[in-house]
Amino acid sequence: MIGGAAGRSAVLCASGSMGLTPFHHESFWAGIDRQPDVVAADAGSGDIGPYYLGSGHWYNLREWEELDLSTMLNGARKCGARMIVGSAGGAGLDKAVDLYFDIVRTAVHRDRLGPLRVARIYSQVTHDWLREKLDCSAPLGAPWPMTEEIIDQTSNAVAMIGVEPYLRALDEGADVIIAGRSCDDVLFAAHPIWVGLDRGLSLHMGKSIECGPLVATPPLQRESVLGVVYPDAFTVEPLHPAMRCTPASVIGHTLYERLDPYHQAGPGGTVDLTDVVYDVASDRMVKVTGSAWTESREYRVKMEGSGRVGARKIVIFGFRDPVAIAHIDEIVADIRREVTRVVGADGWQLYFSVYGRNAIMDGRDLMAGQSGHEIAVLAQAVAPDEATATRIAKLVKYGSLRAQYGGKFGKGGGAALPGDEVLSPDQEAYRWTIDHLVTVSDPFECCRVEIDTVP
Amino acid sequence: MKLSELASGLSSKNAGNFHLTFDILFESAATYRRVLDSGRLTPDAVANAYGVDPSEVLAIIGFEPGHAIKINMRRRIASGDPGETDVFGAQQYAPLLELEIP
Numbered sequence: 226m227i228g229g230a231a232g233r234s235a236v237l238c239a240s241g242s243m244g245l246t247p248f249h250h251e252s253f254w255a256g257i258d259r260q261p262d263v264v265a266a267d268a269g270s271g272d273i274g275p276y277y278l279g280s281g282h283w284y285n286l287r288e289w290e291e292l293d294l295s296t297m298l299n300g301a302r303k304c305g306a307r308m309i310v311g312s313a314g315g316a317g318l319d320k321a322v323d324l325y326f327d328i329v330r331t332a333v334h335r336d337r338l339g340p341l342r343v344a345r346i347y348s349q350v351t352h353d354w355l356r357e358k359l360d361c362s363a364p365l366g367a368p369w370p371m372t373e374e375i376i377d378q379t380s381n382a383v384a385m386i387g388v389e390p391y392l393r394a395l396d397e398g399a400d401v402i403i404a405g406r407s408c409d410d411v412l413f414a415a416h417p418i419w420v421g422l423d424r425g426l427s428l429h430m431g432k433s434i435e436c437g438p439l440v441a442t443p444p445l446q447r448e449s450v451l452g453v454v455y456p457d458a459f460t461v462e463p464l465h466p467a468m469r470c471t472p473a474s475v476i477g478h479t480l481y482e483r484l485d486p487y488h489q490a491g492p493g494g495t496v497d498l499t500d501v502v503y504d505v506a507s508d509r510m511v512k513v514t515g516s517a518w519t520e521s522r523e524y525r526v527k528m529e530g531s532g533r534v535g536a537r538k539i540v541i542f543g544f545r546d547p548v549a550i551a552h553i554d555e556i557v558a559d560i561r562r563e564v565t566r567v568v569g570a571d572g573w574q575l576y577f578s579v580y581g582r583n584a585i586m587d588g589r590d591l592m593a594g595q596s597g598h599e600i601a602v603l604a605q606a607v608a609p610d611e612a613t614a615t616r617i618a619k620l621v622k623y624g625s626l627r628a629q630y631g632g633k634f635g636k637g638g639g640a641a642l643p644g645d646e647v648l649s650p651d652q653e654a655y656r657w658t659i660d661h662l663v664t665v666s667d668p669f670e671c672c673r674v675e676i677d678t679v680p
Numbered sequence: 681m682k683l684s685e686l687a688s689g690l691s692s693k694n695a696g697n698f699h700l701t702f703d704i705l706f707e708s709a710a711t712y713r714r715v716l717d718s719g720r721l722t723p724d725a726v727a728n729a730y731g732v733d734p735s736e737v738l739a740i741i742g743f744e745p746g747h748a749i750k751i752n753m754r755r756r757i758a759s760g761d762p763g764e765t766d767v768f769g770a771q772q773y774a775p776l777l778e779l780e781i782p
Binding site: 271272273274275276365366367368473476477479480481482483484485486487498501503529534537574576578584585586587588589590591603605607654655656657660 | 693703752759760
């Protein structure tokens with residue numbers, strides 16, 4: 226049916242974030258009863274910060290990824306749908322694609338669902354490949370150019386792939402597709418595009434349902450949503466009976482997480498949303514028309530890279546004494562001086578965020594002069610090695626207890642500590658190094674598709 | 681009136697790893713028009729609310745189909761970089777609530 230005039234393609238978004246926490250089964254199975262062509266979910270996001278991409282540590286609990294993948298697989302097999310999961314493991318690294326493939330293979334055997342054709346799409350890119358592409362790169366969000374030095378500072382990098390590798394996997398008969406880092410919209414748009422439906426409508430539908438319930442009202446979390454693409458329109462409908470889509474809820478989601486509300490750019494082109502019309506199709510469903518695809522001259526793919534900054538330790542301390550609160554900058558400066566005295570002036574970073582004053586917005590908070598009646602200070606120490614980070618954290622902890630400040634009341638007046646131990650959230654600090662577009666001559670330059678039959 | 685009294689929704693969120701986007705939603709086209717045409721929602725006014733240079737306010741975009749106004753800024757630091765306290769950019773909108781619109 227490739228390139229044919231398919232009547233429609235129905236895509237069930239099982240969860241707005243697969244594996245994060247288990248999705249609700251009632252609305253999922255109600256979606257399966259609607260006989261979708263695809264059961265899909267996005268497992269990743271840049272929102273989770275650079276840590277997981279750089280470190281390769283798992284973002285989700287494996288037991289919840291197993292649960293969500295097994296449920297999706299059983300639902301898909303029950304109605305004969307294909308199953309598509311993108312941005313495996315949160316960051317979309319190759320090792321997460323391998324993990325998901327193992328989980329799917331185990332579920333196929335355990336639940337006797339085989340034989341199934343299972344495709345893996347890998348989109349991690351090597352340092353060498355990035356070096357070859359320096360001349361074809363341009364900053365996207367990052368305010369710096371991609372350079373040899375930036376690549377050297379990068380621990381891991383992934384390409385945010387477009388729809389072409391998904392189309393190839395479907396061409397090769399995939400029942401299940403597990404993909405690395407992908408544009409959120411394409412994994413939902415892949416089947417509609419593959420059967421020959423309009424690319425603009427398909428990608429706009431994908432963008433609409435990629436976060437699941439966020440397109441509906443009220444946005445009850447972990448519920449499933451159905452998107453159906455027709456030759457000249459698409460519809461969106463939540464599957465929980467207490468939720469509904471309205472033109473306002475669908476339009477509101479069009480704005481979500483993007484700078485330009487009129488254009489949805491991706492590899493190979495842009496969806497123009499200028500003339501889109503949102504109509505009420507039922508008391509819970511919205512019909513959308515007018516999303517227009519424009520192909521770009523060049524095929525550009527976003528690269529995400531993350532590099533290790535150092536080991537990280539945190540300390541939390543608080544004050545209730547109004548004099549201490551009024552002198553918090555003095556206390557923090559005193560601690561910083563002591564750290565400098567012991568570990569030297571360079572090679573480490575120490576961030577103090579004062580909750581109750583301006584921790585959340587820092588210098589952008591004009592109400593910072595109005596502290597609360599109690600404050601907490603989050604100190605984040607980052608150093609090349611764990612021993613140095615621990616030294617700094619211990620100096621911060623001790624310094625907060627022995628803080629000297631003007632007007633101090635007697636010998637006490639040290640900070641209130643939630644515990645006397647140094648806290649280690651995830652031990653390591655990372656930063657975004659690469660957030661650039663790379664022009665490729667072939668969409669498959671930055672990814673590869675492998676397909677197996679799982680008996 | 682304050683923007684918070686005119687808007688039906690106001691939120692902030694990462695748009696990519698280096699930018700913040702603020703979405704201000706209005707119930708009616710009339711309120712949307714009133715705020716957009718007031719001339720008060722300018723890069724200078726937004727910059728003042730955050731104590732930043734107006735050049736940091738990258739765009740203020742009216743989105744007619746959604747009766748919504750979008751404001752874009754660069755993040756203070758890239759999301760999740762050392763020193764981060766709001767990795768999703770979820771709590772950066774509060775100063776906008778107080779903007780006075782005639």
